[in-house]
Amino acid sequence: MTALAWLVPAALLLGGIGLLAFLWALRSGQFEDLEGAAYRALEDEPADDPARRDEPQ
Amino acid sequence: MTAHALPISAATKAEGAARQARPDMLTLAIENMRCGGCLKSVERAALSVPGVTSARANLAAKRVSVAFEEGRANELDVIEALKRAGFSAAPMHAAKQDAERAREKYLLRRVAVAGFAAMNIMLLSVSVWAGSGGDMDASLAALFRWLSALIALPTVVYAGQPFFASALQALRGRRLNMDVPISLAILLATAMSLYQTVRGNEQVYFDAAVTLLFFLLIGRFLDESLRVRARGEAQNLVSLQSGIATIIEADGSQRRMPAHALAPGDCLLVAAGERVAADGVILAGSGEVDQSLITGETEPASASPGQQIYAGTLNLGNALKIEVTAADSATLLAEIGGLMLAAEQGKARYRRLADRAAQIYAPAVHGLGAATFLGWLLLGAPWQTALTYAIAVLIITCPCALALAVPAVQIAAASRLFRRGIVVKAPDGLERVAETDIVVFDKTGTLTLGRPQLLDEEAIPDEALAAAAGLAAASRHPYAQGIVAAAGKRQKTMVAADGVEETPGRGLARAGAHGEERLGSAEWCEVAASSGGSEVWYRRSGQAPVRFRFADTLRTDAAEVVGALKRRGYPLALLSGDRKNAVETVAAAVGIETWLGELRPAEKIDWLAECARAGRKVLMIGDGLNDAPALAAAHASVSPASAADISQRTADFVFQGQRLAPVLEILSTAKRARAIALQNFGVAFCYNIVAVPFAMAGYVTPLIAAIVMSTSSILVTVNAARLAGGGRS
Numbered sequence: 001m002t003a004l005a006w007l008v009p010a011a012l013l014l015g016g017i018g019l020l021a022f023l024w025a026l027r028s029g030q031f032e033d034l035e036g037a038a039y040r041a042l043e044d045e046p047a048d049d050p051a052r053r054d055e056p057q
Numbered sequence: 058m059t060a061h062a063l064p065i066s067a068a069t070k071a072e073g074a075a076r077q078a079r080p081d082m083l084t085l086a087i088e089n090m091r092c093g094g095c096l097k098s099v100e101r102a103a104l105s106v107p108g109v110t111s112a113r114a115n116l117a118a119k120r121v122s123v124a125f126e127e128g129r130a131n132e133l134d135v136i137e138a139l140k141r142a143g144f145s146a147a148p149m150h151a152a153k154q155d156a157e158r159a160r161e162k163y164l165l166r167r168v169a170v171a172g173f174a175a176m177n178i179m180l181l182s183v184s185v186w187a188g189s190g191g192d193m194d195a196s197l198a199a200l201f202r203w204l205s206a207l208i209a210l211p212t213v214v215y216a217g218q219p220f221f222a223s224a225l226q227a228l229r230g231r232r233l234n235m236d237v238p239i240s241l242a243i244l245l246a247t248a249m250s251l252y253q254t255v256r257g258n259e260q261v262y263f264d265a266a267v268t269l270l271f272f273l274l275i276g277r278f279l280d281e282s283l284r285v286r287a288r289g290e291a292q293n294l295v296s297l298q299s300g301i302a303t304i305i306e307a308d309g310s311q312r313r314m315p316a317h318a319l320a321p322g323d324c325l326l327v328a329a330g331e332r333v334a335a336d337g338v339i340l341a342g343s344g345e346v347d348q349s350l351i352t353g354e355t356e357p358a359s360a361s362p363g364q365q366i367y368a369g370t371l372n373l374g375n376a377l378k379i380e381v382t383a384a385d386s387a388t389l390l391a392e393i394g395g396l397m398l399a400a401e402q403g404k405a406r407y408r409r410l411a412d413r414a415a416q417i418y419a420p421a422v423h424g425l426g427a428a429t430f431l432g433w434l435l436l437g438a439p440w441q442t443a444l445t446y447a448i449a450v451l452i453i454t455c456p457c458a459l460a461l462a463v464p465a466v467q468i469a470a471a472s473r474l475f476r477r478g479i480v481v482k483a484p485d486g487l488e489r490v491a492e493t494d495i496v497v498f499d500k501t502g503t504l505t506l507g508r509p510q511l512l513d514e515e516a517i518p519d520e521a522l523a524a525a526a527g528l529a530a531a532s533r534h535p536y537a538q539g540i541v542a543a544a545g546k547r548q549k550t551m552v553a554a555d556g557v558e559e560t561p562g563r564g565l566a567r568a569g570a571h572g573e574e575r576l577g578s579a580e581w582c583e584v585a586a587s588s589g590g591s592e593v594w595y596r597r598s599g600q601a602p603v604r605f606r607f608a609d610t611l612r613t614d615a616a617e618v619v620g621a622l623k624r625r626g627y628p629l630a631l632l633s634g635d636r637k638n639a640v641e642t643v644a645a646a647v648g649i650e651t652w653l654g655e656l657r658p659a660e661k662i663d664w665l666a667e668c669a670r671a672g673r674k675v676l677m678i679g680d681g682l683n684d685a686p687a688l689a690a691a692h693a694s695v696s697p698a699s700a701a702d703i704s705q706r707t708a709d710f711v712f713q714g715q716r717l718a719p720v721l722e723i724l725s726t727a728k729r730a731r732a733i734a735l736q737n738f739g740v741a742f743c744y745n746i747v748a749v750p751f752a753m754a755g756y757v758t759p760l761i762a763a764i765v766m767s768t769s770s771i772l773v774t775v776n777a778a779r780l781a782g783g784g785r786s
Contacts, residue, residue: 004197008204012177019173023166031165036116039093 083123083132085146086293087139090119095144102142106134118289120149133313136301147296148315157285164278167216171271174212175264178205182264202254202261209263213247216270219277235415238422242451243270249444260445265452265762272770276461283468283484290480294698294705302334303327305378325379329559330533333370337379339363344374347509347535349501350701351682353634355609357591369682369701373534396658396686409485410734411463422454429753442755449752452762454745461770462737465777470730473781477722478713486709490693490723491731492674496622497665497691499679500633500643504615506715507680507699509535509591509607511543521603522547525595528565528576531557536593536607537565537576564593572598611646618717619647625724632661634683661687678720680704695720726780733780737773744769 025031090099096114099121103112108129114121123135132148139146181201188198217240224236246266253260302316305324316334319325324340327333333346345357350369357373360366366379429450433443471481481487498504511517526544529537557567564577574597575582582594584602596602622629631652633640640654653664665687668675677684677691680700688694688707696708705711712719748765751757757765 008181011180012208015173015177019169022169026162026165026169033115033117036093036096036114039096039116042093043097 081125081127083125083135084149085121085123085135085139086149086296087114087119087121088145088147088293088297090114090116090121090144092116098142099139099144102138102144103135106130106138109135119293121146132315133301136315145297149292149296157281157288161278161281161285164219164274164281167219168271168274168278170212171216171267171274174208174216175267175271178208178264178267181205182261185261198259199254199257202263205261205263206251206254209247209267210251212267213243213270216274217243220270220273233419233423235411235419238419238426238451238454239269239273241423241426242266242448245444246448246452249441249448253441258441260441260758262445262448262758265448268767269452272461272767276464279461279468280464280484283464283471283481286475287471287481287484290475291482291706291711294480294711319381321381323381325381327372327377327379328533329372329374329376330535330538331372333366333368333372333377333379335368335379335381337366337381339366340378340380342375342377344372344377346377347371347373349507349609349635349681353499353501353681353683355501355505355591355635355639367682371535373536396662396690409463410488410731414738418454422451425454425749425753426451432753433755445758446752446755449755449757449762450749452766453748453752453757462741462773462777463734465774466730466734466737466780469777469780470726474710474723474726477719479719479723480711480713481709482711483709486693487727487730488734489674490676490695490709491727493676493693493724495628495630495668495673496676496678496720497630497632497668497687498649499677499681499684499687500631500635500640501609502680502699503678503684503697504631504643504647504717505609505611507609509539510610511539512606512608514543514546517543517603517605519547521595524574524597525576525603525605528557528567528574528595532559532565536591536605539607540576540593540605574598611643612715612717614716614718616647618721619649621721622724623648630664632656632664632687634658634681658683658686662690665690676724695723729780733777737776740773740776741769 030037087099090096093116096116099114100112103109103121103123106125109123109125111124112121121139125131125135136146136148181204185193185198185201220236220240220243223234224240227234227237243266246262246269250261250263250266301313302319303311303313303326304319305311305326311326319335323335325333325335325337329344339360339362341362343359343361346360346366347355348358348367348370349355350371351367360372360374360377365382366377426447430443430447433446434440438446467484467487470487474481483489501507514522522540522544526541529540532538555567556569557565559565560577560581564575564581566577567574574595576593576595579592579594582596582602584594584596584604591607593605593607594602595605619629629649629651631640631644631649633643633652633654634656635654637654640652644650644652656664661684665675665677669692674692677688677694678696679685679688679694680696682701682703684696685701685703685707688696688704693710694708695710695712696704698705698711698713700708700711710719710723712723744765748757748762752762
């Protein structure tokens with residue numbers, strides 16, 4: 001039973017991290033263009049591509 | 058979480074707000090960006106303009122956000138660069154979408170929080186329920202309930218806001234909407250559970266409250282994202298229509314600028330073959346203009362100084378100088394504006410299916426909940442038990458079919474249509490179009506293409522066609538372009554002739570080795586036997602003149618679509634502003650028996666009002682400025698993407714392409730969407746009929762109620778997804 005003392009907080013913490021990661025992704029505009037994102041993943045260009053400098057924050 | 062996979066069509070975040078705050082940000086709508094390759098080409102093309110510091114394209118929204126250094130580059134440079142790369146772009150000048158997108162995100166954040174809370178509370182409460190009566194320690198169960206409370210309370214306060222706000226607003230207006238019982242169920246369940254947790258009792262139902270909230274929020278979010286997507290598409294279409302205009306500055310110099318930036322008093326130069334970008338009065342120049350987009354009249358009208366001219370008019374003759382006037386001073390536009398206002402007020406009275414159901418449903422839900430509570434009290438049950446049963450009734454009856462099923466069906470239907478090049482502009486348009494029982498067409502630009510096409514092509518000898526096309530290639534006049542297109546179709550190797558001189562409004566001439574060649578009006582080619590009408594003559598000195606006749610031709614599948622509509626049992630009518638004999642010809646060609654010509658916009662509305670009085674619901678399909686009031690007055694409306702601004706803005710659906718078949722697709726998809734929405738109501742209703750008596754009798758705990766409700770929600774969503782099938786066409 002004592003295992004619950006850390007298992008429950010651990011479960012909540014992990015879930016909470018997932019939630020915060022989603023909210024951060026939403027804020028940083030990663031869900032703005034889901035169709036385009038699928039293609040951008042296939043781009044070979046270097047990361048300092050000028051088109052990417054303007055990541056919406 | 059399902060919400061992740063949804064296409065969120067919002068454009069980049071930096072868009073509108075940043076554009077106002079920082080003048081060097083620009084958002085352009087791109088018409089033909091369709092794949093990952095285009096995405097990169099658009100960005101590269103924009104970046105190639107000196108002074109542009111960044112460009113980010115959004116494929117879902119079909120827009121690109123460009124940042125540039127003030128003074129080193131401007132809107133027009135970027136548009137021209139994109140044009141060279143093969144993309145038509147237009148500046149977006151509406152920032153009001155920001156508020157809607159903000160609302161979409163506001164809901165999505167709450168979906169995420171409610172989802173997180175629902176899963177974790179479920180984890181805790183399932184163990185409590187599983188362990189109850191077994192070996193679970195009572196203090197541990199209490200601890201779990203307290204933990205649930207700790208998660209549920211902030212969640213309800215945060216994620217319940219959209220419902221509480223709407224319910225409060227309804228109550229202030231002394232109305233009942235569906236958000237009232239929803240808020241009541243959530244708040245009562247939470248408060249009751251908190252009370253029981255404090256007292257250490259078992260009847261704790263945080264799980265039910267939060268799960269309910271989660272599912273309802275998904276429905277709200279789907280509804281909102283459909284709305285945002287539809288509006289975004291509509292704005293793109295309108296922006297792409299407006300184009301670029303040439304203005305003459307006070308010092309006589311010419312400057313090109315986006316049409317939306319024109320102001321009253323500007324002096325506009327409209328070259329032959331160009332469309333007039335704004336309403337105005339002709340200052341100088343005279344000749345013929347094509348007003349088919351305005352009045353439906355296909356015969357060119359004459360234009361002379363002092364005359365009023367409307368945006369969308371095609372200049373066939375000399376270059377015209379136009380002074381831009383404010384729209385409200387124009388007589389035709391004022392008339393149309395007034396008619397539009399009246400027509401739209403009529404439409405605002407339409408109540409959506411879900412709202413109509415809610416009107417009956419909401420009082421019933423409250424009544425049943427109250428009856429359960431009072432009934433159990435009268436039977437002598439303690440008030441906590443009575444309240445628990447009442448909450449179960451509220452949760453069972455909570456309108457998931459209304460909150461989730463209808464938006465799910467509509468988003469599935471809209472994405473199906475979208476893949477076929479049809480934009481659903483009004484969220485309730487699908488419901489209205491499914492109810493229509495008569496289809497009314499406009500002629501010019503709707504049944505026909507709205508562009509002059511060469512007639513009797515086969516009768517024209519190859520030689521004459523090739524020679525005429527050689528001359529015509531030098532002109533932007535629509536007839537000249539029609540000749541070039543016809544020659545191209547015959548695959549004649551056509552050589553664009555050198556030394557062609559154009560006399561605007563009259564014709565083209567070229568002095569060649571075999572004598573002079575002329576292409577133009579009968580008078581220009583010195584042909585006496587002119588029968589009038591839309592025609593152009595070609596004459597080489599010493600040879601007989603050749604006549605090229607032009608007419609607006611039917612869309613290729615117009616007759617087919619009309620036939621299909623007839624087979625489906627729709628009565629059809631053709632209402633046009635064009636001359637009666639032209640209307641009659643088209644009506645006979647496509648097979649519509651009821652037709653009327655020479656109608657003014659107000660007369661079109663009268664005809665529609667007559668239909669409405671007879672209890673018919675009209676689907677209006679039209680494109681012209683003169684159709685706009687009729688489009689607004691009809692029960693539902695469709696317009697092609699080539700239509701006048703105002704018509705596209707008014708229509709419930711806008712379809713792209715040369716074919717008329719999308720009209721059939723809209724009708725059948727709307728009918729299927731309605732059938733599936735009704736099935737969903739059926740599912741929800743059956744489940745209520747079965748479950749409510751049990752809940753009132755006290756056999757259903759709120760937990761079971763929440764689980765059963767979730768199952769029905771999933772069932773209803775899966776049912777809706779059936780519509781989305783089918784690939785791109």
